[in-house]
Amino acid sequence: MTNSDILDSFTLKTTNSKNIADLKALNEAVLPVVYSKRVYEQIVYFGDRFSFVVYDNNKPIAAVACRLEDKDLATYKINIMTLVVLDDYRQKGIGTALVKRILRAAKEQPRVVEAYLNVLETNTGAVKLYERLGFSVTSFIPNYYQKLEPSGCYVLVKKV
Ligand SMILES: CC(C)(COP(=O)(O)OP(=O)(O)OC[C@H]1O[C@@H](n2cnc3c(N)ncnc32)[C@H](O)[C@@H]1OP(=O)(O)O)[C@@H](O)C(=O)NCCC(=O)NCCS
Numbered sequence: 454m455t456n457s458d459i460l461d462s463f464t465l466k467t468t469n470s471k472n473i474a475d476l477k478a479l480n481e482a483v484l485p486v487v488y489s490k491r492v493y494e495q496i497v498y499f500g501d502r503f504s505f506v507v508y509d510n511n512k513p514i515a516a517v518a519c520r521l522e523d524k525d526l527a528t529y530k531i532n533i534m535t536l537v538v539l540d541d542y543r544q545k546g547i548g549t550a551l552v553k554r555i556l557r558a559a560k561e562q563p564r565v566v567e568a569y570l571n572v573l574e575t576n577t578g579a580v581k582l583y584e585r586l587g588f589s590v591t592s593f594i595p596n597y598y599q600k601l602e603p604s605g606c607y608v609l610v611k612k613v
Pocket residue numbers: 483484534535536537538539542543544545546547548549550572576578579581582
C-alpha cells in the first residue's frame with residue numbers, strides 16, 4: 454500500500470460548517486497553539502478544496518487545514534495552517550497522505566504556485582515529514598509563537 458492509499462482505509466470529508474467543530478477539537482487536543490474564530494471561518498471558506506477531516510468510523514482522527522493567500526497580484530500561495538494526527542494513528546503515513554492531497558488540490562489550481570507553512574522550531578518530526586515531501590526551510594522567524602517557549606518557527610516552502 455502506498456502512502457496515499459492509507460486514506461482509503463478511512464472516511465475523508467472536506468471541511469464545512471457542519472464538521473468544522475471536529476477539526477477544531479482535533480487541533481485543540483493536539484496543537485499547542487489556539488486559533489481564532491476568524492481562522493476557522495477561513496478554513497470553512499476554502500474547505501471544499503483545501504481542508505479535510507479523516508474519520509475512523511465516525512471518530513475524527515486526523516485533519517489538515519489550509520487557506521489561500523495572495524502571493525502577488527496574479528498568483529496565490531497555499532498556507533498549510535494545521536496538520537494533526539491523533540497519537541494512536543501516527544506512523545502509518547496518514548500525515549504524509551494528507552499533505553499530498555493538499556499538494557494535488559493546489560496543482561489543480563493554475564494560479565496557486567507555492568505551498569508553505571510555519572513549524573515550531575522544536576517540531577523536528579514535522580520538519581522531516583515536510584522535507585521528505587520536497588519542502589525546504591527558507592527562513593527562521595524568532596518569537597513567532599508569542600505564547601510558547603521556545604517560540605521560533607521555521608518557514609517551509611515548496612513550489613507546486
Ligand atoms: C506531524 C504529524 C502530523 C505526522 O503524522 P503521521 O501520520 O504520524 O505522519 P506519517 O506517518 O506520514 O509520517 C511519520 C513517520 O511515519 C513513517 N511512516 C509512514 N508510513 C509508515 C508505515 N506504513 N509504517 C511505518 N512507518 C511509517 C514515516 O516515514 C515517518 O517517519 P519518521 O518518523 O522517520 O519521519 C503527527 O505526528 C502530529 O499530529 N503531530 C502533532 C501535531 C504537529 O506537529 N503537526 C505539524 C505541524 S502543524
